[in-house]
Amino acid sequence: MQREGRYIHWADDLCELKADLPGLGGGLTDKERESLDDNEEKEEKEVEVGNGEKGLEEEKEVKEEKARDGEREEKRGMEEEDELEELRAQVVQLLLELEEAREVSQRHEESYTELQGLLEDERLASANQAESFTRQIQRLQAQLRSVQEELDSLEEEKASELWEAQEELRVAQEEVQELQQAAEEAAAERENDIALLQEELCRLRAELERLHNTTQEYELELTTLHAEISMKRQRREEQEQTGTEGEVGQLKDKCLSLMDECQTLRNDNQHLAEKLQLLEQQRAREEQDGQKVDEEQAAKAEVYMSILQTEQMTHQVNSCLQKNSSENKAVNPEKRIEELSEVITLQDQLKQAEERACKVQRECEGLKGELLELQGLYESSQKERAELELELQRCRAELDRLAGRKAQNSCPPSESPVLSIPFIGMVVIMALIWCCWTELLS
Known part of the structure; x- marks a missing residue:
């Protein structure tokens, strides 16, 4: 039963992961857009601020920064794709394990039903044995009472014989x-x-x-x-x-x-x-x-x-x-x-x-x-x-x-x-x- 509960819990987790995968891709694009918007705002502010000779240098720096940001974004995209591939492989493996767990749980359920049937049979047999044992115990108790009465009578006879023998x-x-x-x-x-x-x-x-x-x-x-x-x-x-x-x-x-x-x-x-x-x-x-x-x-x-x-x-x-x-x-x-x-x-x-x-x-x-x-x-x-x-x-x-x-x-x-x-x-x-x-x- 504990194994079946664990398998059911793992299946629920896998379903949640499958539901979260498309949302995870949308979340990454929004972040890129926000970073681009921030960069544009910074450039506009620098353009407005820079005058004269500094404007070129600043443009160069902005371009360099943009290039750097693009490289960073590409790296991030590659990393995210690698992570997605790994997650997909893990999900596939988890799905396979889930199938195996379902098969094992089904086998366990079958064995459980068989064991439950055997348990019922054993309960019936034990109940019958208990009834027979109670009858035997009652019969033995009756025999024990009769034997005890005979022992008491024999002890009385022995006591009387002992008294007579002592008198003799x-x-x-x-x-x-x-x-x-x-x-x-x-x-x-x-x-x-x-x-x-x-x-x-x-x-x-x-x-x-x-x-x-x-x-x-x-x-x-x-x-x-x-x-x-x-x-x-x-x-x-x-x-x-x-x-x-x-x-x-x-x-x-x-x-x-x-x-x-x-x-x-x-x-x-x-x-x-x-x-x-x-x-x-x-x-x-x-x-x-x-x-x-x-x-x-x-x-x-x-x-x-x-x-x-x-x-x-x-x-x-x-x-x-x-x-x-x-x-x-x-x-x-x-x-x-x-x-x-x-x-x-x-x-x-x-x-x-x-x-x-x-x-x-x-x-x-x-x-x-x-x-x-x-x-x-x-x-x-x-x-x-x-x-x-x-x-x-x-x-x-x-x-x-x-x-x-x-x-x-x-x-x-x-x-x-x-x-x-x-x-x-x-x-x-x-x-x-x-x-x-x-x-x-x-």
């Missing part, structure tokens, strides 16, 4: 604390039970020592009885028929006393076996090591030794009675029958005592097997306990880590509820396993 975590922490307290109490009770069992073991050892001493005393008494029997045998040889009844009565009394002592020993052994059984049952529930098991086995061995010693004593008494019965065969048939019946009863009692001793021994062997089984169970329970303690430590570390993460991240977490629910389930399972383990131990 708090409950699990309380249960873990309760389990820890119960474990500590159970450990304290086990320590007390171990101390009591150690005291009971010491007391049983003292009783076994006492029984061992009593068995030694009984052996001494048996040796003294053997000595007395040998002395009485010598006396019987010396006195064949004197004092046989009194000696037999004494022997019977001694035999009865020995039987009473054997019965007391059997009762003591049975009492010790029961105590050992109770002690083994208690020790199977508590912590124990190889040294304590060896001590118990040593105590059992001492009990078995005492039982064998009592059996040896009974065998010695039986042999003594048999010897006495063989020695007193010739004394009296009735007395002999009574003695034989007493010996049979004593033998029956001894057999019963032996059967009881075998039964106690079998029970001890069964208790040994049970003790070995309990030791295996104890070792497996110790392994399970170690694994549970490691798992509990890992759970504690996980709880501490979650507590630290919760303290660091004040913003609402997005993944913590999903991660904490399996962890809480694992803690609950560990608590149930711990309860089952404590019940098995108890």
Whole structure:
């Protein structure tokens, strides 16, 4: 548009120049005429003024001046013609440029019309695009509102899940604390039970020592009885028929006393076996090591030794009675029958005592097997306990880590509820396993 305005302005200037050219020629002739008139007036004045000799000189000077003026006018005419030629050439060139400018302006007008058409098309296309964009924006805004509502609902659900998970975590922490307290109490009770069992073991050892001493005393008494029997045998040889009844009565009394002592020993052994059984049952529930098991086995061995010693004593008494019965065969048939019946009863009692001793021994062997089984169970329970303690430590570390993460991240977490629910389930399972383990131990 600016170029077209410039071209139009140049065309107007050229038209004005064309209109001014003839006037410019007329203006130059008027000036010449005025200069000629001025020269004539000057000459007339000089003629009127000059007199005499000066008139010729003045005429010469006037002629010279006229010649000069004519030359000047010719020069001026030539210059004006040159200028006119130059102006004409410039006008022709300007006209050519004007034609070119008109052609360029026409081309620009055509391109302008084309561009204007394209612009209109683009405006229509942009309007259609704007309408489609507005529709898409409205649709996206509706989707954004729905997504925002879904996000709000999800945030509410996450907040509720987080609150529930925190409540479950708090409950699990309380249960873990309760389990820890119960474990500590159970450990304290086990320590007390171990101390009591150690005291009971010491007391049983003292009783076994006492029984061992009593068995030694009984052996001494048996040796003294053997000595007395040998002395009485010598006396019987010396006195064949004197004092046989009194000696037999004494022997019977001694035999009865020995039987009473054997019965007391059997009762003591049975009492010790029961105590050992109770002690083994208690020790199977508590912590124990190889040294304590060896001590118990040593105590059992001492009990078995005492039982064998009592059996040896009974065998010695039986042999003594048999010897006495063989020695007193010739004394009296009735007395002999009574003695034989007493010996049979004593033998029956001894057999019963032996059967009881075998039964106690079998029970001890069964208790040994049970003790070995309990030791295996104890070792497996110790392994399970170690694994549970490691798992509990890992759970504690996980709880501490979650507590630290919760303290660091004040913003609402997005993944913590999903991660904490399996962890809480694992803690609950560990608590149930711990309860089952404590019940098995108890």
